Amino acid sequence: MLQLRTILLVEDNPKDVELTLEALSENNLANMVVTVKDGVEAMEYLRYQGQFKARKKENPAVILLDIKMPRMDGIEVLKAIRADEKLKVIPVVMLTSSREEPDLKRSYELGVNAYVVKPVNFKDFMAAVKQIGVFWALLNEIPPEK
Amino acid sequence: MNNLDKSKEELIIELNELQAENKSLQEARNKDYTQLLLKSSIESPIDMIILSIDLHYQYLFFNSFHHRIMLKAYGKDVKLGMNLLDCISNVDDREKAKKNYDRALNGESHITIEEYGDIERYYYETRYNPILNDENEVIGATAFSSNVTERKLNELLSLENTQKITSQNKVYLQLYEELAQTNDELRKVKEKAEEGEKKYKLLYDYNPMPMSIFDSESLKFLSVNEAFIDKYGYTREEFLNMTILEIRPDTEIEKLKQSVSLVDKGVTNAGIFLHKKKNGEIIKVEIIRHELMFDNRIAKLVLVNDVSEKIKAEEGLQKSEIRFRNFFINAPVGVNGFDAEGRVISVNSVARNYFGVSETDPLSAYRLFEDPSILDETKWKIKHGQVATEERYIDFKAIRQHGMYMTTKSDQDKIFVKLTYTPYGADINNPEGFIAIIQDITDRRQAEEALVQTSKLLDITSSIAKLGGWELDLISGELYWSKETYRIHEVDISIKPSVASSQSFYAPEAKKQLEAFVQNAIEYGIPWEYELPMSTAKGKQIWVRGKGLCLKENGKVIKLYGFFQDITERKQAEEALLKSKLLLSETEKIGKVGGWEFNIDTMEQIWTDEVYNIHEVELNSNQTVDKGINYYTNECRPVIEKAVQRAIEFGEPFDLELEITTAKGNVRNVHTIGKVDLANRRIYGFFQDLTERKLAEDKIKVLNETLEQKVIERTAQLEEAVKELEAFTYSVSHDLRAPLRHINGFVDLLSEKFQDTLPEKGKHYLDTIADSTRHMGTLIDDLLQFSRTGRQEMHHSKLDMNTLFQEVLKRIKQDVSNRNINWVVGHLPPVVGDYSLLQLVWMNLLSNAVKFSSRIVEARIEIGVKKEENEYVFFVRDNGAGFDMQYAHKLFGVFQRLHSAAEFEGTGIGLANVRRIISKHGGRTWAEAELDKGATFYFSLPKMEVEGRL
Structure with a gap:
């Protein structure tokens, strides 16, 4: 039996969280999603700190990362993950409203695995999130943790 | 005159050279020592009588000793041409002499010892020789005779003593003393003989001429003198083992043998021979010899005279004479020689023609000078190193008639000649005569005279120079004006001028000046010169220049004369120059630029006014180069000094900006430029006051700095924005x-x-909300696109416009697949630009065309290009809704729409974006349309740039 791993959704806007979860639920992936509301919480989760001290020692299958967030933004989180020996293998998908090139360029320089502009149209958004969830959470094999 | 290419001066020079050469050659010839030597050996202290006579016993020659002896012995003062026998007063002696000479005259050489003399008698040993001519015929006889009395007496005494001893033994002792006495005398004789030998040595051994004595038979040298040794290079010992053959080249041996085989009759000039010295050098010698007895052998005394030089000299002389003759005879000018008294002694053919004399005519009848004073003058001139020449008419017809040169005044048969005299003879101060070169200069003279006589020509000449002349005779008071002087005064030539009237042309002050000049000239003989304005008889204002000179006679001024010139034009030019100078100085002042110049050698310096001004020194005050350099500040002085030094030494120009401290202590920035003109030994340049410019520059500098600051600030602000x-x-x-x-x-x-629980109305509301949000999404996206276009960097490359366009068209066609559109696409040229941005342009324009033609059943969209001179004009033409041109200006603005959303959807950003992109490519955008008849949208891209990059 395939052991399902979590999907870490880093998103400050609850409306986007709800819509994303709606989209993932269509593929029964919603249960696997852990949601944190900014970069700081995301790092605590990944490093088993703060409220995530006691959680099971396991990296998420994929991190869906919003760029624009308070405290620590998506780019900073990506940078921290890629600099961390234990975390750098986790696939990161940028989810963003922005079509601005500097973000895109910066993200790829930091080793993002995918970059998705959230479409205004909900149907398109649903399609995108579904694909991301299925591909990264279910199909993609990642190297074993050290 | 035929060949007169050679000027007369050249001919004279040549002639003089020939003369000098001639003279030196003559001197060389005089150095013929032969005669001298012969004479000295004949007048020798050996006391040898030498004489020769002809077949009639008449003296051909005798030496002084013979003369003396004849006087002593017979009291006869002999002279050449006398009969020798007649001079011998003693009959016995005459007989003896006749007998001996007759033998010689019969061709026999013989020696006798006989007693001669009337008053005093002596024994003479005499050798008689015949004199032979070239045909070996006897033409006379020679006698060489020495006084041998003492020797003879000695012999006789010895004989007598022997007799006495043998026959008269008794008286032997008695006679002993006598004998002793005689012996004493004998010794004396011997001593005398030795003395003679010494004398001989003096003549022979130390004679400067090479002499030798050789055996007539064996040809062996018996004796040689020092000069002989010197001449040939052998030692005396060597010579005494040699024959005379050994000092001859082989070629001469035969000739020599023939020569010595002849019997010499007295002193013989054997002729010229070639001799060979020890070092092999061949010399040409003249051999003088005579036979004598030497050590009881018949020998020959030879005197050698090296004639190599003499022969050379003679050859040279000969050549020179030939040249001289050639020159004399063939000279293209007349040449005649005449003696110191002016008598003609030779003429060449040209001169002969002048004189009209034939070659056989005697020349001495002709004289060169009709006036003897001319001859004296010519001599004087030559003596004082002057070229004696004269030019005069000679009437050769008169010469032919009268045998004398005659100056003539008639035009008939005269030619004008130039005579150039040159003396000849060894002593230039006392010449033997003269050579005159006669040159026909009639043509030249006639031309000169023609010129002088053609007063018209002179007038023209003077009028060209605007030079008039005048003359005032102080005795008659008459004033003469030349034509030009009349012309300058604009006075009719018929009016006679006077001193008073001539001064009336001037203003009172000038008039006073003129009067003073004339006064001084008359009283003190002072010449004068002036430049004054005057008004002519016709009232024209002119400037004139005058010059006056005085003619004195017996210390008194009798005539004033001078010239008179219209210098108005020059004055005008000078004024113009002055004006332009003023202008220049004004220009200098305005530009604060001056000029300077100095002479490298004299270090004299010239400054223009402005240079003085810049230095703040008085105009034209004395400013030397050193002083000028001292105005530079301490830092700048070495710089200018070095620059000036390099300019002087290497001709390097300089261009410097330096500082000076002016005479008033102000520091000024100056620009000094120096250029070197080494040919004229001067350095010149200009000098500019930069102080004001420098101030302005400083201001600009400050402004620039603040401007930069402002730009930085603005940029920062803009960057912030x-x-x-x-x-x-x-x-x-x-x-x-x-x-x-x-x-x-x-x-x-x-x-x-x-879906199921929502009523229809609720569904409609939700559709409306969704529609609005979609529209808002599009608006936001377009706005973002527009803002990005402005900021986006351009990526220029050469593009295939057709491919680029087709990609866009493909996308558009997909969107409107349900529509029936007639696309007309022309071929598009390649361009240079940003690929994605130009795609956006086409996208917007095609979208619009599609959109606004959507209500047309048969939509037609045409895409094409117009090739203009400098650009391509692309267009998209549709047959859709079009628009009213009065709103065309709004078309390309952001959020500007000419149609309502109900008619056509749109955000009003598309065309604004198109304009922005095309502008960034250096092109333009515009549209033409008519309402309901379609629209055409144009954009241009520069062609030049396109081609440049292809």
Whole structure:
């Protein structure tokens, strides 16, 4: 039996969280999603700190990362993950409203695995999130943790 | 005159050279020592009588000793041409002599010892020789005779003593004393003989001429003198083992043998021979010899005279004479020689023609000078190193008639000649005569005279120079004006001028000046010169220049004369020059530029006015180069000194900006430029006061600096603004899209999940909300696109416009696949530009065309290009709704729309974006349209740039 791993959704806007979860639920992936509301919480989760001290020692299958967030933004989180020996293998998908090139360029320089502009149209958004969830959470094999 | 290419001066020079050569050659010839030597040996202290007679016993020659002896012995003062026998007063002696000479005259050489003399008697040993001519005929006889009395007496005494001893033994002792006495005398004789030998040595051994004595038979040298040794290079010992053959080249041996085989009759000039010295050098010698007895052998005394030089000299002389003759005879000018008294002694053919004399005519009848004083003058001139020449008419007809040169005044048969005299003879101060070169200069003279006589020509000449003349005879008071002087005064030539009237042309002050001049000239003989304005008889104002000179006679001024010139034009030019100088100095002042110049050698310096001004020194005050350099400040002085030094030494120009301290202590920035003109030994340049310019420059510098600061500030502000704009755009992009997405998302969820429970009206509301959010999304996206276009960097490359266009067209066609559109696409040229941006242009324009033709059943969209001179004009033409041209200016503005949303959807950003992109490519955008008849949108791209990059 395939052991399902979590999907870490880093998103400050609850409306986007709800819509994303709606989209993932269509593929029964919603249960696997852990949601944190900014970069700081995301790092605590990944490093088993703060409220995530006691959680099971396991990296998420994929991190869906919003760029624009308070405290620590998506780019900073990506940078921290890629600099961390234990975390750098986790696939990161940028989810963003922005079509601005500097973000895109910066993200790829930091080793993002995918970059998705959230479409205004909900149907398109649903399609995108579904694909991301299925591909990264279910199909993609990642190297074993050290 | 035929060949007169050679000027007369050249001919004279040549002639003089020939003369000098001639003279030196003559001197060389005089150095013929032969005669001298012969004479000295004949007048020798050996006391040898030498004489020769002809067949009639008449003296041909005798030496002084013979003369003396004859006087002593017979009291006869002999002279050449006398009969020798007649001179011998003693009959016995005459008989003896006749007998001996007759033998010689019969061809026999013989020696006798006989007693001669009337008053005193002596024994003479005499050798008689015949004199032979070339045909070996006897033409006379020679006698060489020495006084041998003492020797003879000695012999006789010895004989007598022997007799006495043998026959008269008794008286032997008695006679002993006598004998002793005689012996004493004998010793004396011997001593005398030795003395003679010494004398001989003096003549022979130390004679400067090479002499030798050789055996007539064996040809062996018996004796040689020092000069002989010197001449040939052998030692005396060597010579005494040699024969005379050994000092001859082989070729001469035969000739020599023949020569010595002849019997010499007295002193014989054997002729010229070639001799060979020890070092092999061949010399040409003249041999003088005579036979004598030497050590009881018949020998020959030879005197050698080296004639190599003499022969050379003679040959040279000969050549020179030939040259001289050639010159004399063939000279293309007349040449005649005449003696010191002016008698003609030779003429060449040209001169002969002048004189009209034939070659056989005697010349001495002709004289060169009709006036003897001319001859004296010529001599005087030559003596004082002057070229004696004269030019005069000679009437050769008169010469022919009268045998004398005659000056003539008639035009008939005269020629004008130039005579150039040159003396000849060894002593230039006392010449033997003269050579005159006669040159016919009639043509020249006639031309000169013609010129002098053609007063018209002179007038023209003087009028060209505007030079008039005048003359005032102080005795008669008459004033003469030349034509030009009349012309200058504009006075009719018939009016006679006077001193008073001539001064009336001047203004009172000038008049006074003139009067003073004339006064001084008359009283003190002072010449004068002036430049004054005057008004002519016709009232014309002119400037004149005058010059006056005085003619004195017996210390008194009798005549004033001078010239008179119209210098108005020159004055005008000078004034113009002055004006232009003023202008220059004004220009200098305005430009604060001056000029300077100095002479490298004299270090004299010239400054223009402005240079003085810049230095703040008085105009034209004395400013030397050193002083000028001292105005430079301490830092600048070495720089200018070095520059000036290098300019002088190497001709290097300089261009410097330096500082000076003016005479008034102001520091000024100056620009000095120096150039070198080494040919004229001067350095010149200009000098500029930069102080004001420098101040202005400083101001500009400050302004520039503040400007830069301002630019930096502005740039910072702009950068800030751009950042803000970027942040704003980012916010729009991110923050505006998010709520829109949420609305959209939840509306979607609502209409899907509650489809069954929602009433129709509720569904309609939800559709409207979804529509609005979609429109807002498009607006935001277009706005973002527009803002990005402005900021986006351009990536220029050469593009195939056709491919680029077809990609866009493909996308558009997909969107409107349900429509029936007639696309007309022309071939598009390649361009240079940004690929994605130009695609956006086509996208916008095609979208519009599609959109606004949507209500047309048969839509037609045409795409093409017009090739202009410098650009391509692309266009998109549709047959759709079009628009009213009065609103065309609004077309390309942001959010500007000419149609309502109900008619045609749109955000009003597309065309604004097109314009922005095309502008960034250096092109233009515009549109033409008519309402309901379609629209054409144009954009241009520069062709030049396109081609440049292809």
